Amino acid sequence: MTPYAPVAIFVAVAFAAALGFSLLPGVLAQRKPNPEKEQAYECGVEPTSSVAGRFPVKFYLIAMLFVVLDVEAASFYPWAVEMHALRVFGLIEMAVFVVVLAIGYAYVWKRKGFEWR
């Protein structure tokens, strides 16, 4: 198990550091509270309403379509980096991927998935 010893030390140090940083201020710091300090935000905007509000369900579809687009974009990066090495094989693979995705979007578009209803 010796190859894993550095990993174990790393994990132990990380835990100890995180624990220390969160516990030590409570012990060492001086407390002089005033109303300004007690506010939720020291900078930025005051919250205007509860965060646990309700969202219209139509955002769900948009979010899903966005995730698909996002994952698609993310999978372009490795291809772009290795494009010259993969040559025609990579190009064909990517073309197949984009065509499959495009058919999916064409279906969603025609079935009025992009309309705000």
Next chain:
Amino acid sequence: MIANPYTQADWNAVIPLFIVGGAALIVLLADLVSPKYANRYVSMAIGILGLIGGGVYAGTTYGVSHNAFGGGFILGGFAVVLQEVIVISAIFSIALFGAIGRGDRIAGSVALMLWSTAGAMLMAGAANLMTIFLGLELLSLGLYCLCGLADRPTSRESALKYLILSSTASGFLLFGMALLFGATGSVTLAALTTPAVAVNPLYWLGGGLFLVGLAFKLSLVPFHVWSPDVYEGAPLPVTAFMSVVTKAGTLAVFARFAYAAIPAHASNALLIPFFIIAGISMIAGNLGMLAQTDMKRLLAYSGIAQIGYIVASLAGGTDQGVRYAIYYLVAYMFMNLGAFAIVALLSTDKEEGSSIASFHGLAQRRPVLAAVMTFFLLALAGFPPTAGFLGKILILSTNVSAGFPWLAALLIAGTAISLYAYFKVIRLMYDRHAKPQALPSVQAPLAYVSMAVCVILVVVMTFYPYTPSNVLPLVK
């Protein structure tokens, strides 16, 4: 410069998957241009044609033996036979969409079903841990959506239950795979047979978790509780599809693992618990059938017991065992899909005719359907002259000769219990004092066709019990 590591033969091995997956894309495109009154039949026709294309191409590779993608996908007799089982049951399931489901959802349903089929076909040939998981997820992801596509609360319950429980099982499977990889340093099943790994505790833990994941997907007791609920809520064609395709795909993975990925001296210790739960499934599945009031739930419990028989056939790792398992799997496919076709024929626009009450007095309203349903139930129970009878005899013989007489005893006990459950339905169908019910409007000529084909094949299989001879070795 990365050289292309794959040869033309590698790609040829997965062409059937591409045909089936490509057909799903064509189904979606055709749905956008076809007129509204025809889109149901356009989707079904393209789906079935794609499956036939994939099945025929897979059939032409029957004699070929090839280790594609560096051992990731093994083409050979076993993979091809399992792929044919998967393709045929997908065809029969899509045929049931003729009567069931909202017209505007058929294209999406057929497309998802085709992708799931492609996943199961990948599992049929998968021989390394990565392709196994890829196939399994491709199969499951489509099914999560398909389960929820009926307009009733039980359907949503079914989808959610399947999503949560099946993902948990995938987690077990994946964790087991990670530990197996940790123990051996290789993802190919062939590398798992090195005798040295059996002393590594990681190997035992990994193998155990892997088998738990498979037992869940096969719905063996005690990992079966999801299947009646999921089957009940899902649309009928999806239930029919799940009852055969998921089991065939997972069975292929299990057979490959049990036959070719375990060091010889570790095989018994790792697999006997699995065969014990298969034996318990035979009893518990058949007992569970007794209390059911819904045909889909009844067939779900029946499936739990039947898959127990099939897994039991693999005990001992004999050549016979895997051939008889395939025989019984094919018989189970036709018996089960035939029964589902009859449920489809009793369905209306609004309601699937799956409650046992809709079978009450069926012999007066629909004498032919009642007779055929009786035939399928007797076949499932294992009466001669049906393939169910011969299949059970073959499994009994292989169990006894492989040194597992207790599995044979459990099979007999389970069959005895199941007789009562099947006869309860038969008695209801032939009840003379049943109140007359309205006849559902029949709009499913295809379901009649698949019913007739299933009857003929269940009988023919009995008299021509062909089992494929070139299935072993499962891993090269």
